[in-house]
Amino acid sequence: MNLPTVKQLRYFVALEEKEHFGKAAEACFVSQSAFSVAIKELESHLGAQLVDRTNKNVTITRIGREVANQARHCLRDIEYLAEVARSNQEMLTGRLNMGVIPTIAPFVLPSLMPRLRESFPDLQLYLREDTTQSIYGRLMSGELDVVLLALPYKLSNVETFTLFRDHFLLACHKDTRFLDPTCYNFHSLPDESVLLLEDGHCLRDHALSACKIQNQETVSRFAASSLYTLIEMVDSDIGITYLTDMAKDSMILRHTDIKTYPIGEQRYRDIGLAWRKGSARGEEFKMLGEVIATMHKELFQSRGE
Incomplete structure (x- = not known):
């Protein structure tokens, strides 16, 4: 029986994720022609069509999805095998x-x-x-x-x-119009005043939980896609936000008018x-x-x- 190689399995998992030969080949650091040959060889070894090819689209077949799922398990087991071998190093x-x-x-x-x-x-x-x-x-x-x-x-x-613990801090423009940071109160924030990262960034969920923001009306409907974008908006006094200790003295706040204020040891x-x-x-x-x-x-x- 001709068994697939580790390289072929890695390539096919990448193709199933990217659904594009060029992008998958780039992710695997190999030319697209060599990548395509490996996928065809894998199909030949398995005796099954894993990919439907057209001029514009790549569609993974039903059996292809199953093979990709099993390939991930195989690769994980192989990685574990390598870990065992390295464990004595x-x-x-x-x-x-x-x-x-x-x-x-x-x-x-x-x-x-x-x-x-x-x-x-x-x-x-x-x-x-x-x-x-x-x-x-x-x-x-x-x-x-x-x-x-x-x-x-x-x-x-x-x-x-x-x-370690990373404590949350109130971060706002030094002359913010939204609140008096020296008399900060979680329960008296203006509507749409709290700027956060968009869904998918755990800092958003941690800030909402640790800083006890229960009134969702205080959270702006406009969410930042990155920490740098969030900093820019706070520096423009579009709203306030919550950063952590590790950001306080970092380069990200230099050359801004943002100041940070402690909000309690239990916010972390x-x-x-x-x-x-x-x-x-x-x-x-x-x-x-x-x-x-x-x-x-x-x-x-x-x-x-």
């Missing part, structure tokens, strides 16, 4: 694929990466920045080994390691690592978590916080 060496969310990456990575490179020169850290749902999906498919994210978040079949999100339950590299990920937590603590102490 020295910790924090070799390749590590890590996902990180956009509301953490610009604040943690610039200070973390140089220290990790200095402390673990044999660690090859490949980073993927995306929303929580996306990196969680990539984690479970085996594309990522570990993810750096904000908690709480509904996750299944993973282990988590909490690194947890920053943590998550990996697949039962991963052979679980102890390594805990070690990585301890290193990140220590580095973060030292960084904040150096700032006098």
